[in-house]
Amino acid sequence: MRFYAAADEDHKAQKGNIYENRIRLLMSNSVLFYSLAVLIISCAFAVVFLRNIFHAGLFLLGAFLGVAGIYIALFNYFLAAVQALVYSGAIAVLILFGIMLTQRHYRKEDPSHNAFKWIAFVLSFGIAGFLVDSFRSLKPGSIFPVKHLLYQMGMALMQTYAIPFEVISALLLVALLGAFSLAREKEDL
Amino acid sequence: MTLQALKHLHRFDGGLAYFLATGKLKISTLGIHYQIPWLHLFPLAAWIISMFVMSGIVAGFVSVNVMALVWLERKVSGLIQNRMGPMMINILQPKMLASSKNPVLKWISVWFGGWLQTMADGVKLLLKEDIIPVNADKWVFITAPICVFTASLMGYALIPFAPQFPIIENLNIGFLFIFAFGSYTVIGILMAGWSSNNKYSLLGGMRSAAQLITYEIPMLLALLGVVMMTGTLKMEKIVNFQRSLGTHHGHWLILYQPLGFLIFLIAGIAETNRTPFDMPEAESELVSGFNTEYSGFRFSLFFLSEFSNMFLSCALGATLFLGGWSGPGSSYGIIAFLWLMIKAYGLVLVFMWIRWTLPRVRIDQMMEFGWKVLTPLALLNILWTGGEILLVKIQGYQHQYLYIWFPISLLVLAMLFMPKPKKKREHKLKFAPFL
């Protein structure tokens, strides 16, 4: 029978993919990585520092897009698509929705950060500096791109991680119901 | 170009994208080995050039196509709702043509009358004053239409218009890419609604986000049936799978997935914001919703992306369910392209037919329909597809007979679950002098 026949052919065609070769080229020039890193970090800074919360949400979207680019640079296209689909299609939209619903009583003179901001600044970026410094001893290492990635991911989800997969689906259902019961308007109270 | 050369046009190695990226044109059957002289020395430059050329091709294709679509929409609306304008406007004197007794002239005047209307619309939109409201969030206001338009263009890279044609060829996530970038349409519409600083725009944007997210779920679940049957996400492979089924030119997947196709069609109409699901821009309730404050070129970008989204989802449906470019004579690249266009335009006509026939539904009806009807039906479709695969894989069932078995079982199931028709309420007219 011909069902599932196409999946086997899929693996053969992966060699000589011009786009992967181009991505490898860009990575060896570091052009791709550094442009993505600059995009992600600047968007993340904007998320954290901007006063206008809607703009912060839009920059969060930019950060998500940059992370999807990082996945593409690591040749995991499926994860990149899921990142774009779930993070920017669902989570970011949800957050923007929340912002739209709650900004009616927005007061401009309110401080956007609390009193600990300088302590937190020193603390968190101290941790960042410490971490980056401690990573410096790492060698570049050799890469091990996974062969037949999409196929292997599917098999792993259905075999090794079958129980976590089911638990996650139960979690999603519970979260759906919980969110519904929390956000519902109660008649009395 | 001779017919022989035409036949081998699509058979150069790696297709158009490979040629543009590397500059290598190799048609082994004709003995052509050509390389653009300097391009292989600068691979990065070649890549960037190919990207620009490709996006130029896509943008040109989309704009020409949208002009045809707008014209077609006017014609269809004119036919269905007896509108005079689109049938008449012509540079040739319409009255003379329409009243002439020559059947050819009359045919021309009826079917090609009004083709200048699109051009006039475009010129009007581009000449309009470009207004940015004073209290608008300026940069978000400017970015929103660009975001929507880019998202709608990205999907075209994946559609296999002819054998070996898709612009991004070897992407193993296939049509998931279209949906991944389609989600940026929602963001663009939300941005437009928020930045206009207008409560109708805000309402339109929020409605649109709710609608698009609601209908994305049944759409993806319906396409899961296709993926289960073909075992791949690549569009090219799905077309080849359909060609390999059955006997002659293959069986279309709509025969095996009628319910999936129906769900895809309905969800596609909702995803492209067309009547009966045009909540975001309901003219009579929200004064055209998220694009109220837009004018001139920015409005025309919204307009363009709306139509290009419609064509994209039709082309997607034609590729996944109607056999894509396959058909008699599809070994010629151009005929294959024509087959896809014919199928896609057939779906477009269905979309337009629905738009000009049905009235707009209410927002709560729409959400209820999405969550309570379409999503469970899509889950049911997955179950049935699993049954089909089980029959073929384990029982060794002849798959040629599946397409007969499947709709019948579906019909039986529909009859089982059909709600009993309510008793017709009797309207007793107390005073009806004219009836």
Add this chain to the structure above:
Amino acid sequence: MIGIFHYLALSAVLFCIGLYGVLTRRNGIAVLMSIELMFNAANINFVAFSYYFKGIHFISGEVFPLFVIAVAASEAAVGLAIILSLYRNKKTVNVDEANQLRG
């Protein structure tokens, strides 16, 4: 040449920016956004490790981000529901004004 160091550094910086946001932002939705940044940093680490180091379960690093994304989605849904009900009851989304339970 880009190595594992670059990815780890990027993810560490991203994580710490998110941490700063969680610690300092007053708006509850902004806190949620910062948490999403931290999730993303963790995901970059997973994929980078699986790409650069080959272990026995080398596919785990590619699969685990899917679980993280699912958890992030449910977290965002529940978090926004909490913020919405806070907003409905107290007309504010600032997390430091929700201090009724403090003794």
